[in-house]
Amino acid sequence: MGVIGWNENTSWPVRSGHGCIGCSEEGYFDRGPFYERLPGMMQWGIESNADRVAAAGAVALGSAMAVQMGATAIKLVIQNREESREDTAEEKKESLK
């Protein structure tokens, strides 16, 4: 979950159950289709291919949609980054205790 959710922290797109389409990324609309499988696509320095990212993303989302949508590399990479950011925040909180 993002740090600040939309509409007074009501939600954000991934929480609605949909894959992230990267709508705040520059030129996201021309970086390929939103739903197509992009196996082997490496972006933003993530050393993993789409299938591996998708497997991780599907577990994290816990949603049937993630499996159905499959390996949407762009979105799930972002999802992954969000989660790792949250993990870091959690760790920080832990260390402050």
Add this chain to the structure above:
Amino acid sequence: MTQFVTPNGFALDDGGKRVVVDPVTRIEGHMRIEVNVDNANVIRNAVSVGTMWRGLETIMKGRDPRDAWAFVQRICGVCTGTHALASVRAVEDALKIAIPTNANTIRNIMHLTLYVQDHLVHFYHLHALDWVDVVSALKASPKAASDLQQAISPWPNSSPGYFKEVQTRVARLVGSGQLGPFRNGYWGHSAYKLPPEANLMAVAHYIEALNFQREIVKIQAVFGGKNPHPMWLVGGAPSAINFHATGASGASINAERLNLVASIAAQSRTFVEQVYVPDLLAIASFYPEWFKYGDGLASKNLLSYGEFPARANDDSNGSLVLPRAAIINGDLKTLHDVDLRDPTHVQEFVAHSWYSYPDGNSGLHPWDGATELDFRLGPKTRQTVDRIENFDEGAKYSYIKAPRWKNHAMETGPLARMVIAYVAGNERIKELVDGALRKLNLPLSALFSTMGRTAARGLEAQWAAEQLIGQIDYLQTTIKSGNEATANTEKWNPATWPAQAKGVGCSEAPRGSLGHWLQIENRGIRNYQCVVPTTWNASPRDAQGNMGAYEASLLGIPMADPHKPLEILRVIHSFDPCLACATHVIGPENKELTIARVI
């Protein structure tokens, strides 16, 4: 100077003084109105100019049809989601995808939410200040405002102290010279008729509604992740349901989320019933003449594509709660069938629009529609090096095409929907409409007017808030029965699609009929055409010279002061224009034209 009668029966005189309003403010998008007034300052000719180009259709070509909703939704942030809804319906129609019951219900909930929020925002923030004089509110007695409030509604914010505080806040704004949202009104105009206490009450509700509309859209955020521009999905709704999940993890729809949605829906209904509708009726009662002005096409030709399917995948009139139909030549006894696939029903013409067709005077059905720019000005255009003084309506004069239903210019929007549902025998809508007319002591025909249009919108908001609660109940019942499906992914894989397909998806946006027509070829979009509500209402003339709804509705209206064209704003705002952001006017030398004044 010429005088003539259009084929659809409107007498025009383009002599006298030409008055230009550009830009028309408190709308979505960019538009310009030019009128000719006679010696008595009565409007005798009207020209509606869409001064921007929506080029989104062009960039849809070749894209994955499953992506289309995300692009076309961004045509507009006001009726956000409506384009996405029409788009996913069009793709599902083309690929013959059936959606689950829950997806249909969630879409209805999202769209009803939009109706309530959009109508509320239109009334208070885009339209009310045509009737409400903010500066006059400063002269009101807070006690009188309190008495008025308590007489018309049980709404609790009604004490003299509350109105005193609102008045102090507004006085501070006015005193600071920084009026914020209240800048640029025609304050003190002789056409304002409300007593100071009614002005104060309405200003208080302007502020309350501005806060409250932020709550309403949270319903869209629950199901779509955010507002504006929530997430949609071809084949259903993205929302995953798990009634027993807790907190922010896992499924988007659980008991806590549905309780939030139900609670906001209940508050919305109360706000509409206790604030919006009583204000509407109170304001309307001070402007009886505006139930006569601004008819235009309303008493003649009305169109609705129908909305809110009670059953998933059934858009017949047996399922649509608001029916799909057309009324022609004021015959309220006959509802005509509207077929969006029939090439002779909906056609767009460009004789007076800045587009070119292979045959300039014929219409094209949207499946075969074209969006080729052709910006040219007519010989009677009055212009200087960097400014267009007057457009020439005898030639091309708008970026808006002229859609016609069986060659008829049509009005679309809440008025059309309410009248069609009324005629079709919708009991609740009859009750709401008759109740309001009884309170105002007016006949049904009074609806065909500027204030009638505004009243129909408010009554529809009340109806939508009631329906919203019903749809949320239905969703809960369906989930509790064990049905948690929200998407059908059988045809998600493009390999399952035919090589060629075409589909149409329609919706009733808050401001009128919206249709998306697309063709799919080799799994990509071959052609995409949107015909939007404001295309119907703000339409320029067609090849035969038939006037559109905006132009026709301005005729015959007396203006108190042509330098302060408040009356034009009242009429145009009553339609809730939405011209959708795109580009500015580019002149022949590609210089941007900026015209922002009232002559």
